[in-house]
Amino acid sequence: MKKTKFAVFLTVMSSCAKTEKDQQKKMLHVRTDSTAQYSSVNTHSSGGHYSYIRFYSWGTYSDGVYHRVGSHSENISSKSNVFTTRGGFGRSGYSVSS
Amino acid sequence: MKRLTTMPRENWKTALEENGFLYHTLDSTYWVEGAYYSFTMEQVLVLEEATQVLYELCLAAVEHVIENKRYAEFQIPEFIIPWIEKSWEEEWPSVYGRFDFFYDGSGIPKMLEFNADTPTSLFETSVVQWFWAQEFGKADQFNSIHEKLIEYWKDAKNYLKPGKLYFTCVKDNIEDFTTVQYLKDTAIQAGIDSEFIYIDDIGFQHQGKYFCDEHNQKISNIFKLYPWEWIIHEPFAGFLPVSDTYWIEPPWKMILSNKMILVILYELFPNCPYLLAAWKDQPVGLQSYVKKPLLSREGANVEMVENLLTKAKTDGEYGEEGYIYQALAKIPNFKGNFSIVGSWVIAGESAGISIRESDTPITDNNSRFVAHVIYD
Numbered sequence A: 001m002k003k004t005k006f007a008v009f010l011t012v013m014s015s016c017a018k019t020e021k022d023q024q025k026k027m028l029h030v031r032t033d034s035t036a037q038y039s040s041v042n043t044h045s046s047g048g049h050y051s052y053i054r055f056y057s058w059g060t061y062s063d064g065v066y067h068r069v070g071s072h073s074e075n076i077s078s079k080s081n082v083f084t085t086r087g088g089f090g091r092s093g094y095s096v097s098s
Numbered sequence B: 001m002k003r004l005t006t007m008p009r010e011n012w013k014t015a016l017e018e019n020g021f022l023y024h025t026l027d028s029t030y031w032v033e034g035a036y037y038s039f040t041m042e043q044v045l046v047l048e049e050a051t052q053v054l055y056e057l058c059l060a061a062v063e064h065v066i067e068n069k070r071y072a073e074f075q076i077p078e079f080i081i082p083w084i085e086k087s088w089e090e091e092w093p094s095v096y097g098r099f100d101f102f103y104d105g106s107g108i109p110k111m112l113e114f115n116a117d118t119p120t121s122l123f124e125t126s127v128v129q130w131f132w133a134q135e136f137g138k139a140d141q142f143n144s145i146h147e148k149l150i151e152y153w154k155d156a157k158n159y160l161k162p163g164k165l166y167f168t169c170v171k172d173n174i175e176d177f178t179t180v181q182y183l184k185d186t187a188i189q190a191g192i193d194s195e196f197i198y199i200d201d202i203g204f205q206h207q208g209k210y211f212c213d214e215h216n217q218k219i220s221n222i223f224k225l226y227p228w229e230w231i232i233h234e235p236f237a238g239f240l241p242v243s244d245t246y247w248i249e250p251p252w253k254m255i256l257s258n259k260m261i262l263v264i265l266y267e268l269f270p271n272c273p274y275l276l277a278a279w280k281d282q283p284v285g286l287q288s289y290v291k292k293p294l295l296s297r298e299g300a301n302v303e304m305v306e307n308l309l310t311k312a313k314t315d316g317e318y319g320e321e322g323y324i325y326q327a328l329a330k331i332p333n334f335k336g337n338f339s340i341v342g343s344w345v346i347a348g349e350s351a352g353i354s355i356r357e358s359d360t361p362i363t364d365n366n367s368r369f370v371a372h373v374i375y376d
Helices: A003-015 A020-025 B012-018 B041-067 B078-089 B122-136 B145-156 B174-189 B260-268
Strands: A043-046 A049-052 A059-062 A065-068 A084-086 B002-005 B035-039 B096-102 B110-115 B165-169 B194-198 B203-205 B210-212 B221-224 B246-248 B278-280 B289-293 B303-306 B309-313 B323-327 B337-346 B349-358 B368-370 B372-374
Touching: B012 B122, B035 B041, B035 B368, B041 B078, B041 B096, B041 B110, B041 B260, B041 B337, B041 B349, B110 B260, B122 B145, B122 B174, B122 B337, B122 B349, B122 B368, B122 B372, B145 B174, B145 B337, B145 B349, B165 B174, B174 B194, B174 B221, B260 B278, B260 B323, B349 B372
Parallel strands: B035 B372, B165 B194, B165 B221, B221 B246
Antiparallel strands: A043 A049, A049 A059, A059 A065, A084 B203, B002 B035, B096 B110, B096 B337, B203 B210, B278 B323, B289 B303, B289 B323, B303 B309, B337 B349, B349 B368
């Protein structure tokens, strides 16, 4: 929402604020335009394939289909050393989608 | 609340990808480009109030469970209970959650469940549908998630422990990875020194009794997109209470993310108009109900019964821990699209909505995301 419109909205809401319930309605959580701060995507074209480094992603996209490339940090050992053990989390599933 | 159709943008896939939304199309359509939902401001106010009220009731329900030691009904193991209670007593805060509502635009929204621990679709709700609306250009949207996340992290700086804030999820899952990186992005915008680590790269330093990153640096604060019900059954679970890492979402979310909370809520607030009757182990007096495992995900192992006849059922690997039975609220059908409203809570405040559609009354992992506008 543009800020000018947001100001109009607030004015309208303010004029209705006569009861406690209406006071609560002033809390309406519509967005201002601060997504201007949201950083843009960096793309690199290579032979018709586009790799996206936004969020440091590790996949590629071609012909509208996403292809996994692999995962990072494969050099991390899951075995114990003298003081540190790894791999004790992450064994229960491959996606948490909910 | 109306489902309307529109011409898909010519470059819609490119436009989505430029926002960092790479999973608009996976095995099947996820982002629905040629349709959207339109809400009136009055409907938005109804959803907002329901969300705010229900979140307060949920906190009261957690308090009740802790005070009355009802953990066994949630199948929560005993070793982790003192740590849950510690996190509650110390008021470890929550970042987010998503209620799933039955709502068709008329009447009162009904709470189907609360995804309190690891809700996904955050990024497409907060950013992607917002940019879609900007391009659509006709109307407003119920969506202040982005701003509220940044404000949350600014406030979080006051209670986080010294050191970086880590963000973690599983490997090789673009949806989870994007969700976590988006949250990390908002934390960075709030000025928090943030780092990413895959969950299976987390180490435990036995001498110092702390969790550590790949470089053996102590992890003092961590946001995890990984369910508590998985974590507490994994090899490192026993180290959780002895380390002093600050976990987000907090351990007390183990109570809220369990379907048993639906039973507790109905027991405590039977006259609340937003709640459906819910019982544990058997459908007391219900002829039409939905049977749900305490801990299922993506609509798995759910059975929908209408007038004592099974109308829909999904497979899965959940249910060992028991079931709850919730009175049936028939999901609205918009021309073959069964829709539920996801209502987001950020830092305890109602912050916006997302719509997911399915071909069946049970919303599963093949559900589709549809944007919305407020259009009086």
